[in-house]
Amino acid sequence: VTALTENENPEKLLKSRGYKLTGPRKMLLNILETNRGRCFTAQDLYEQLKETGIEFSTVYRNLELLADEGIVSVIRGNKDTRSYELCSGHHHHHLVCVNCGATRCIDSCPMSLITEHEWQGFTPIGHQFEIIGICPDCAKNSYTEKPG
Amino acid sequence: VTALTENENPEKLLKSRGYKLTGPRKMLLNILETNRGRCFTAQDLYEQLKETGIEFSTVYRNLELLADEGIVSVIRGNKDTRSYELCSGHHHHHLVCVNCGATRCIDSCPMSLITEHEWQGFTPIGHQFEIIGICPDCAKNSYTEKPG
DNA sequence: ATCTATGCAAAGACTTTGCATATCC
């Protein structure tokens, strides 16, 4: 699947691929679109939407669908958490706050560092790179804790 | 906690810190010591030891203990898996085979890449970097699959 | 003898799925 680019409209893309634009789906995409560059867990999104009567399984299934369709990308946080973000069209990695979960994008990609002999015969498929830290806001409030 | 160095004996270290050297613990460390540079999930280790009558919870608790004590390090694989490896004393990252789970160490660390302005005010605590791919052995057996 | 570690079993947390009904095109 080709990933969503910055200028594509996720809703149009879904329709063009034969999926229906339902209420829950629109609300979900709306949150993701108004928060480009931020990551959310399924639980985060459910919390924001549950007052509308949406079910967790609906959020879950839609995020999986959007990931399969290359509309959101999946980020693995520090403690086995899975977060989702609207695809931006350019490859990047993240800073993730251990305290509040806020994320920022970084453009440096470590794959450029790996030299030929370091491949040791492996055929690369993908990679993960995340920096865990404390965001400026949480630092201001003198957050201190041992990382999980 | 300071991490185990290459020349330290994990068993002696445990004793010196007041932990008992029990049968299960010795067997567990034995596998890890004879496989330096390889990562195992708790389940992997349990499979190898269950014929001895060991319980999964014992494996689990010991791995957590060893991690807390800086004797093993925790590696997060591609599909939310947690693997453990005896600490080598030097910081490194891994190539992980999607098919068989085999790992290799790489010494390049992406943190050196990140420039001042990319921190965006974050205070780094840690980072994850793993390359997912197909190991030479699995490639030989023409393994092909969509990554998870 | 004392205190820790283990086995066993059960509880938690989170992920994933089945199915009847509601919703979209």
Next chain:
DNA sequence: GGATATGCAAAGTCTTTGCATAGAT
């Protein structure tokens, strides 16, 4: 009207914990 998506509920999977007993020093 036909097919997909949702709500609801339950099943799965993996992680984590409680507690009585066995085991280490």
